[in-house]
Amino acid sequence: MFSTIMPLKQRGQSLVLSLILMSFAAMTVLYSYNTSKLNVESTKLQHTADNTAYSVATIAARDFNFKAYTNRASVANQVAIAQMVGLSSWFNMTEKFAQNACTALCWVPYLGQVLSGIESVVGGINTVAQPIFEVLIFAENAILLALDLAQEAVHYAGAIGSVATAQEVVAANDDHADLDLMQNPLLINSVHDVWMTFQESHSRNDDESNKTQFNDFKAVILESRDPFSTKRSYKLGFPWSLSFFPIRWRTQKAGGSELVSGGSGRAETWSSMDTISFHLSRFKCSWSGCRWRGFRETELGWGSTRSDSRASSSSFNNDNYWGDSRDKNSGASNYADDEEETRGFYSGVQSFYGLSNSAFQKNHTDNIAVVVSKSQNELRTTSSVPIVSSNLNPAVDEELSGDRLTALSTAQAYYSRPRDLMEQYSGWARADSQHEYGNLYNPFWQSRLSESTTTERSVVLLLTEAL
Numbered sequence: 001m002f003s004t005i006m007p008l009k010q011r012g013q014s015l016v017l018s019l020i021l022m023s024f025a026a027m028t029v030l031y032s033y034n035t036s037k038l039n040v041e042s043t044k045l046q047h048t049a050d051n052t053a054y055s056v057a058t059i060a061a062r063d064f065n066f067k068a069y070t071n072r073a074s075v076a077n078q079v080a081i082a083q084m085v086g087l088s089s090w091f092n093m094t095e096k097f098a099q100n101a102c103t104a105l106c107w108v109p110y111l112g113q114v115l116s117g118i119e120s121v122v123g124g125i126n127t128v129a130q131p132i133f134e135v136l137i138f139a140e141n142a143i144l145l146a147l148d149l150a151q152e153a154v155h156y157a158g159a160i161g162s163v164a165t166a167q168e169v170v171a172a173n174d175d176h177a178d179l180d181l182m183q184n185p186l187l188i189n190s191v192h193d194v195w196m197t198f199q200e201s202h203s204r205n206d207d208e209s210n211k212t213q214f215n216d217f218k219a220v221i222l223e224s225r226d227p228f229s230t231k232r233s234y235k236l237g238f239p240w241s242l243s244f245f246p247i248r249w250r251t252q253k254a255g256g257s258e259l260v261s262g263g264s265g266r267a268e269t270w271s272s273m274d275t276i277s278f279h280l281s282r283f284k285c286s287w288s289g290c291r292w293r294g295f296r297e298t299e300l301g302w303g304s305t306r307s308d309s310r311a312s313s314s315s316f317n318n319d320n321y322w323g324d325s326r327d328k329n330s331g332a333s334n335y336a337d338d339e340e341e342t343r344g345f346y347s348g349v350q351s352f353y354g355l356s357n358s359a360f361q362k363n364h365t366d367n368i369a370v371v372v373s374k375s376q377n378e379l380r381t382t383s384s385v386p387i388v389s390s391n392l393n394p395a396v397d398e399e400l401s402g403d404r405l406t407a408l409s410t411a412q413a414y415y416s417r418p419r420d421l422m423e424q425y426s427g428w429a430r431a432d433s434q435h436e437y438g439n440l441y442n443p444f445w446q447s448r449l450s451e452s453t454t455t456e457r458s459v460v461l462l463l464t465e466a467l
Contacts, residue, residue, distance in 0.1 A: 041405055045374055048173040049409035050449055053370040055169045056162050056187075057411035057447035060194045060365060063158040064413060065443035067199075067353045070147045071217075072441065074352060077147070078221045081140045081346060082229040082257040085272040085305050088133040088343050090232070090255065091126045092303025093274035093336075098122040100300055130343065137307055137344025148350040152201075155353060159195035163187065170372055177374045183406075183463050186369035186456060193366055194413070198359045199440065203351035204265060213354050218268070220441070221349065222259055229257040232274070233323035246283040251276065251300070254333075256323035259349075262311035267348025270307040273322035275332035276300045297331045304336035307346035313337050354440045363438045364414035369456050373406045373464070408460045410452040417444050 098119040106112035166187065170179045181188070202214045233254040235241050240251035255274035262269065278298040283290065304313050314337040319327035326333045355362070415438035436442070 041374065042407070044174060045177060045372055045405055045407040046409065048170055048177050049370055049372040049407040050411075051173055052166050052169045052179065052372060053368055053409040053411035054447055054449055056166050056191070056368050056370065057365075057413050059158055059162045059165060060368065060413040061445040061447045063154060063195070064199070064415075064440060064445040066154050067151055067440045068443040068445070070151050071352050071354070074144055074147050074350065075221050075224050077140045077143050078259075078349065079224050079226065079229060081137055081270050081307060081344075082225055082259070082272070084133045084136045084140065085270045085307050085343065086229050086232070086255070086257040086274075088130060088305040088341070089257075089272035089274045089303045089336075091129050092305065092339075092341065093255070093276065093301045094303075095119075095122050095126045096303060096339075097276060097301025130341075133305075134344045137346060141307075141344065141346050144350050145347060148352070151353050155195065155201075159191055162191050162195075166370060174372075174374070177372050179370070179372055183371050183373060183460075184369075185463070186371065186459060190366070190368040194368065198356060198362075198365050199353055200356045201351050202354050204267070204349070210357065212357075214349075214351075217352060217354070218259060218349055225257065231256045231323040233325070233328065240278075247280065248282075249278065249280045251278050252328050254323045254325040254328040256321070256325070258316075258321050260311050260316055260321075262315065266310060267308075267346075269311040269348070270346060271304070271311065271313050271316075271322075272306070273302075273304045273313055273325050273333060273336050275302045275325050275329040275336055277329040277332045297329065299329070299332040299335055302329075302332040302336040302339070304340040305343050306340060307342075307344055309342050310348075313340055352440075355438060359438065361437045363416070364412045367410035367412060367450055367452065367456065369408065369410045369452065369460075371406060371408050371460050371463075373404045375404050404464070406460065406464050408452055408457060410450045410456065411447060412450045413445055413447050415439070415445050417442075 098115070102112070102115045102119045106115050163181075167179045170177050179187075202210075202217065204211070204214055206214060233252075233256070236251040236253065242249060253274075253276045255272070257270060257272040259268050260271050261267070278300055280296045280298070282293055284293045306312065313322070317326065322333070325336075415436075417436060438445075
């Protein structure tokens with residue numbers, strides 16, 4: 001006998017379990033999505049912060065290099081004025097020499113005609129040359145004033161524009177990111193340190209404790225003079241100089257250009273002097289013995305020019321000035337003092353930007369810190385998607401500090417000679433092989449990312465939680 005067993009009816013309990021499992025699976029997927037999305041957004045935000053900090057450091061490096069170039073240009077134009085003043089003085093001496101030669105020898109037949117012709121030609125050339133020198137000195141002085149104004153303009157434009165540029169860089173990298181100035185007191189402080197503390201303007205009006213760099217700048221100018229401006233002194237050869245017992249003579253040319261000041265706090269003056277004299281000495285015996293006796297000076301030519309009327313050569317009796325002219329040709333130097341001319345107009349050594357005393361022996365700025373943030377609503381995680389219940393929203397457990405994602409980056413402007421070029425060409429290396437600290441004379445400033453300090457990270461964390 002067979003019995004029939006009826007199958008049980010399906011009531012749907014497995015569907016409930018499936019729904020529960022699917023919910024957990026959906027939560028897992030959403031959590032994974034949020035995690036990956038936050039990682040991607042964090043990386044992108046960090047790159048934005050790095051780009052911004054690097055850009056500000058690059059602006060600082062370019063500001064330093066511009067000032068180095070303009071400082072070098074200022075030195076070059078100062079030397080050019082020294083050359084113009086020197087040429088003016090040299091031409092005056094040459095004309096005076098031609099005049100004196102004609103006065104002494106123009107009565108000699110034939111020779112006098114030659115000397116008279118030379119005097120006319122030299123005088124004509126000098127008449128044309130002197131106004132040209134005057135115009136060139138005016139022009140060089142105008143360039144110096146323009147360089148001073150350019151440094152001031154670039155300095156303040158860099159300080160103000162660095163923050164605006166930082167905001168533009170953030171917007172260009174991520175239009176949802178924000179450079180909140182309330183969250184960036186470190187950036188404001190960094191800009192102040194780079195443009196107002198690490199460097200400063202130096203002038204002759206600085207107090208004595210802060211005037212060292214201005215005096216150093218004047219020393220750089222004097223050391224940069226070409227040989228003609230520094231010392232154009234020499235002894236002429238035979239037959240202008242000869243020793244023939246018991247007499248001997250020499251013809252001495254002396255001259256140079258000097259940067260002098262008529263008093264403390266007064267603007268400098270370029271002064272130049274050129275002299276040429278004939279010196280005769282005889283061997284004589286007296287009660288004190290037999291020896292060569294002195295050198296009697298016969299003044300042949302002289303000339304003196306200054307760039308302005310603030311200081312005159314007669315005020316300076318230093319025998320080492322003007323190529324030792326007072327020591328070698330004292331009589332001709334006195335005549336040059338009496339006939340000194342003024343050519344052009346010169347405003348003195350202008351103020352310039354250099355590193356401050358606090359940046360002494362430093363090769364880099366302090367960190368330039370930038371904080372970039374993005375609102376949590378802009379992250380496009382599931383927190384921005386309406387869910388049936390907030391209890392089911394997986395983004396609830398991913399709330400960020402200050403309701404935003406924040407990235408900190410720091411960078412520096414640093415000074416370094418290009419070592420790769422130094423290996424290929426020794427002209428990039430220092431002649432003395434010494435280490436060169438950061439300065440605003442050579443344009444070797446670059447930018448780099450740097451490691452943030454614990455203090456900087458702590459400040460950012462406090463601000464993020466507070467704001």
